[in-house]
Amino acid sequence: MIVYLYEVVALACIFAIASMSLNLVLGRAGLFSLAHGVLLGIGAYIYGLLTTQAGVSPAVGVVAAVVGTAVLGAALAAVSVHLDEEQFAVTTLAFNLLVVIVLTNWASLTRGAYGVAQIPRLSIGDADPQLMLLLAALLLAALTFVAFRALAKSGFGQLLVASASDPDMVRALGGPVWSLRVRAFAIGSAGAGLAGALFAMQAGYIAPPLFELHLSVLILAMVILGGTRSVGGAVLGAVVLIGIPEALRFAAFNAVSAGPLRQIVFGLLIIVTIYVRLHSKTSRA
Amino acid sequence: MTAASGSARGGVEIRRLHKSFGGVRAVWDVSFTVPAGKTVGLIGPNGSGKTTLLNLLAGYYKPDAGEILYGGTDLAGLPPERIARAGVVRTWQDPRIVPDLTVAENVAIGALARGAGMPNDAARRALLAESGLTAVADTPAGSLPYGQQKLVAIARSLAASPAVLLLDEPLAGLSAFERQHVVALIQQFRTTGTVLLVDHAFGVIAQLCDHVVVLNTGTKLTEGPPGVISKDPSVIEVYFG
Ligand SMILES: Nc1ncnc2c1ncn2[C@@H]1O[C@H](COP(=O)(O)OP(=O)(O)OP(=O)(O)O)[C@@H](O)[C@H]1O
Numbered sequence: 001m002i003v004y005l006y007e008v009v010a011l012a013c014i015f016a017i018a019s020m021s022l023n024l025v026l027g028r029a030g031l032f033s034l035a036h037g038v039l040l041g042i043g044a045y046i047y048g049l050l051t052t053q054a055g056v057s058p059a060v061g062v063v064a065a066v067v068g069t070a071v072l073g074a075a076l077a078a079v080s081v082h083l084d085e086e087q088f089a090v091t092t093l094a095f096n097l098l099v100v101i102v103l104t105n106w107a108s109l110t111r112g113a114y115g116v117a118q119i120p121r122l123s124i125g126d127a128d129p130q131l132m133l134l135l136a137a138l139l140l141a142a143l144t145f146v147a148f149r150a151l152a153k154s155g156f157g158q159l160l161v162a163s164a165s166d167p168d169m170v171r172a173l174g175g176p177v178w179s180l181r182v183r184a185f186a187i188g189s190a191g192a193g194l195a196g197a198l199f200a201m202q203a204g205y206i207a208p209p210l211f212e213l214h215l216s217v218l219i220l221a222m223v224i225l226g227g228t229r230s231v232g233g234a235v236l237g238a239v240v241l242i243g244i245p246e247a248l249r250f251a252a253f254n255a256v257s258a259g260p261l262r263q264i265v266f267g268l269l270i271i272v273t274i275y276v277r278l279h280s281k282t283s284r285a
Numbered sequence: 286m287t288a289a290s291g292s293a294r295g296g297v298e299i300r301r302l303h304k305s306f307g308g309v310r311a312v313w314d315v316s317f318t319v320p321a322g323k324t325v326g327l328i329g330p331n332g333s334g335k336t337t338l339l340n341l342l343a344g345y346y347k348p349d350a351g352e353i354l355y356g357g358t359d360l361a362g363l364p365p366e367r368i369a370r371a372g373v374v375r376t377w378q379d380p381r382i383v384p385d386l387t388v389a390e391n392v393a394i395g396a397l398a399r400g401a402g403m404p405n406d407a408a409r410r411a412l413l414a415e416s417g418l419t420a421v422a423d424t425p426a427g428s429l430p431y432g433q434q435k436l437v438a439i440a441r442s443l444a445a446s447p448a449v450l451l452l453d454e455p456l457a458g459l460s461a462f463e464r465q466h467v468v469a470l471i472q473q474f475r476t477t478g479t480v481l482l483v484d485h486a487f488g489v490i491a492q493l494c495d496h497v498v499v500l501n502t503g504t505k506l507t508e509g510p511p512g513v514i515s516k517d518p519s520v521i522e523v524y525f526g
């Protein structure tokens with residue numbers, strides 16, 4: 001029972017890291033990304049493959065996941081942040097689909113549909129590994145909170161908000177809107193990579209279907225639920241959306257991982273997410 | 286960046302500028318100079334091409350032909366951010382403030398955008414005070430009345446510490462009280478900087494400007510000192526008439 005609780009809290013921390021980092025991308029930079037879940041997946045795969053196939057230590061694996069995901073995110077952003085919001089959303093959606101296809105089919109690198117198993121966790125001596133992971137996730141979530149709060153309040157954060165609201169105005173004052181957005185997306189991707197590495201540790205096993213579009217939508221829903229303007233809100237969104245299915249599991253709906261209830265909850269999330277997004281757009285115009 | 290002599294950093298020389306939209310000759314063969322350290326007024330009836338000219342100077346549009354010489358380089362067709370970083374900064378007829386950011390944050394955008402970092406507290410407060418915005422510094426800019434939003438926009442452009450300021454109808458829609466603040470800001474800026482001032486308030490143009498250029502249907506009708514322009518029969522016919 002206590003191990004199960006550790007697991008749920010660790011998972012909430014991991015998703016809080018993911019939603020705080022998407023909060024920078026969506027809430028500050030105004031970039032409606034549907035790729036955050038698969039960026040998390042990329043971080044999970046970098047960590048999982050390096051530690052299981054290349055003999056890399058967990059600590060180095062985490063750093064590699066953060067840096068590698070940031071670089072891939074920057075590359076995606078570099079070719080897409082100049083697009084309008086709808087085109088950007090579709091491009092990131094396509095990226096999500098594409099990466100899942102690559103993960104599934106480039107089997108010599110990714111082990112394809114079999115996935116990556118026996119992914120190691122950070123460990124110190126012979127401390128309880130689940131407790132260690134929980135403490136690591138808590139600590140990293142707290143650090144992420146401090147870092148992204150500071151970013152949101154910084155001059156960089158203010159420029160991102162201004163660029164989302166009126167990019168031509170920012171450019172006319174000398175602001176490099178394209179590079180501001182690419183940087184924001186790369187930093188957000190680094191957060192997704194960190195969450196991904198921790199997710200791989202927590203799950204122990206990863207496979208492509210975990211990182212299909214539903215994961216991106218779930219993280220988006222966490223950000224929107226918490227209110228896109230607040231980093232703390234993103235944490236709350238993660239806690240609620242990880243907590244509810246687990247509570248439902250206790251209420252004896254044993255359907256959380258694949259069953260129809262989860263599908264229904266997910267469908268509702270999509271509707272609410274899109275509704276809130278459209279509503280907040282029209283109310284600002 | 287090229288530095289001109291003295292405190293006035295740079296003048297702008299516009300040579301045979303052209304810009305059409307489809308069949309509309311919005312700016313047609315316009316030439317004039319805004320000398321370093323001077324304030325030049327740009328007047329003309331609605332639709333005469335004043336805003337289009339500012340859009341060309343600021344890099345929002347690329348000219349069909351012509352040159353915009355500034356400190357020895359041709360700005361024509363450069364991207365807006367390059368032009369702003371070279372020291373030529375514009376405002377718009379609309380305030381274009383960021384509604385969700387506070388007044389102080391909006392003003393800071395001027396310094397942040399050009400990579401100057403967060404302005405220090407003293408500089409920030411001084412600018413807010415001169416703009417009459419101290420009392421509303423921490424208010425979301427979107428909740429201010431229109432006139433005050435325009436003051437925010439002008440303070441924001443000043444926070445970019447421009448050498449040349451391009452102002453598009455800064456007085457339009459302002460109360461008499463707000464106008465005083467804008468006039469005082471321009472007056473203070475022109476002691477060290479160069480200004481191109483578009484406005485319909487000829488009284489203020491005459492008060493602030495060393496020289497006035499008159500546009501009509503995209504072409505330059507005439508130019509001269511304010512006292513001469515106000516008595517010019519051709520200007521009276523198309524503009525004051
Ligand atoms: N983007 C555009 N597309 C098409 N036509 C345009 C565009 N911008 C300006 N024009 C046209 O160019 C002409 C000059 O417009 P401009 O806005 O420069 O005038 P203005 O002197 O600033 O007028 P006002 O005093 O009303 O602000 C007008 O006929 C206008 O309709």
Ligand SMILES: [Mg+2]
Binds near residue numbers: 335336337378453
């Ligand atoms: Mg105009």
